Structure formats: C-alpha cells, structure tokens
Amino acid sequence: MATGLPPGWEVRHSNSKNLPYYFNPSTKESRWEPPEGTDSESLKHYMGQYHTAQLGRDGALAQQGLEGKIRCAHLLVKHRDSRRASSWREAQITRSKEEARGIIENYENKIKSGSTSLGDLATTESDCSSARKRGDLGFFGQGDMQKEFEEASFALKPGEISPVIETASGLHLIERLE
Numbered sequence: 001m002a003t004g005l006p007p008g009w010e011v012r013h014s015n016s017k018n019l020p021y022y023f024n025p026s027t028k029e030s031r032w033e034p035p036e037g038t039d040s041e042s043l044k045h046y047m048g049q050y051h052t053a054q055l056g057r058d059g060a061l062a063q064q065g066l067e068g069k070i071r072c073a074h075l076l077v078k079h080r081d082s083r084r085a086s087s088w089r090e091a092q093i094t095r096s097k098e099e100a101r102g103i104i105e106n107y108e109n110k111i112k113s114g115s116t117s118l119g120d121l122a123t124t125e126s127d128c129s130s131a132r133k134r135g136d137l138g139f140f141g142q143g144d145m146q147k148e149f150e151e152a153s154f155a156l157k158p159g160e161i162s163p164v165i166e167t168a169s170g171l172h173l174i175e176r177l178e
C-alpha cells in the first residue's frame with residue numbers, strides 16, 4: 001500500500017501519544033507532519049486504512065487490557081460464622097462476629113492514625129491467603145468478587161480505604177490501589 005510519502009519515509013505509531021508520526025530510518029528524522037514531497041491524496045487514503053487498523057488494535061488492547069478493572073488490597077478478619085472459618089493463621093477460627101468487629105475496628109484506627117499501613121497489617125493479620133501479597137488481590141472487574149466487596153471497592157478512589165465491609169467471608173478493610 002503506497003503511503004504517498006517521499007522514498008525512505010514511513011508511518012510509525014507513537015504509543016505514548018497514541019498518534020501516527022513520520023519517520024525516515026536512514027536519516028533518523030522523525031516528525032508529526034508529513035515531509036515535503038508527500039502525495040497528500042495517497043497519504044490520506046493510506047491513513048484511512050491506518051486508522052481502521054489502529055482502531056482494531058486499540059479495541060483489542062481494551063479487550064485484553066484493564067478497561068473497567070481496578071486493583072485493591074484488603075485485610076480480612078474472619079469469625080466462626082465465616083463461609084470458611086479457617087485460614088493460614090488459624091486452623092479453626094472461633095471468634096464471634098462481634099469480636100472480629102472489635103479487632104478490625106482497632107486495625108482501622110491504627111491505619112487512620114498513620115501508625116501502620118493496611119498492607120503491613122494484612123501481611124501478619126489478614127485471614128485471607130492474599131496476606132502473603134500484603135493483601136493485594138490484583139485487578140478485578142464487576143462480577144469477580146462478592147457483591148458487597150465489589151460495590152465498596154468501586155466506590156473508592158485510588159488510595160482511599162473503605163469503612164468496615166461485611167461479606168460471607170468475614171469483615172474487611174479495602175484499599176483501592178489503582
């Protein structure tokens with residue numbers, strides 16, 4: 001497909017700006033505008049094909065990418081009525097939900113006072129196996145997590161920490177990372 005550009009010039013794609021630019025590999029010249037001697041009709045036709053192809057690439061990236069996903073860490077305190085009243089910390093968890101609430105509110109105060117971080121506390125105190133990753137659950141989208149957890153997470157801005165959230169797993173504090 002003729003680009004209409006002078007010999008030696010080609011169209012490249014700037015990922016940082018998500019824009020096409022013009023590059024001459026032998027002279028190493030690059031510019032945002034077509035160089036002198038470009039046949040603008042041919043270039044216009046070529047760029048039409050280029051943009052269609054780029055839209056496909058953008059769509060594919062969005063598909064496989066992180067569109068609509070967020071990344072959170074959490075600290076979980078389970079109790080005897082938790083869906084799985086066991087964790088890496090404790091083979092059988094017998095504390096009541098009220099005791100669990102007292103514990104997680106104490107953690108919440110420590111985090112809010114700035115004397116510790118959610119990640120640090122999760123590492124030693126969380127009853128979720130994500131404790132080994134400072135509570136980091138990675139990226140997730142709608143439909144991936146229990147509803148109360150999802151709604152609380154998507155209501156956070158990056159860097160914010162949730163109030164105490166209750167799910168069938170137990171009581172959580174959630175920090176949105178991205």
Ligand SMILES: Cn1nc(-c2ccccc2)cc1C(=O)N[C@H](Cc1nc2ccccc2[nH]1)C(=O)O
Pocket residue numbers: 074076084127128129130131133136137138145146149167169
């Ligand atoms: C959702 N998830 N991710 C991990 C995880 C992530 C990264 C590294 C290791 C484990 C563990 C879990 C998980 O469901 N853990 C459960 C507890 C739990 N229940 C949850 C409900 C909502 C969100 C996170 C939750 N974690 C368990 O260990 O009994």
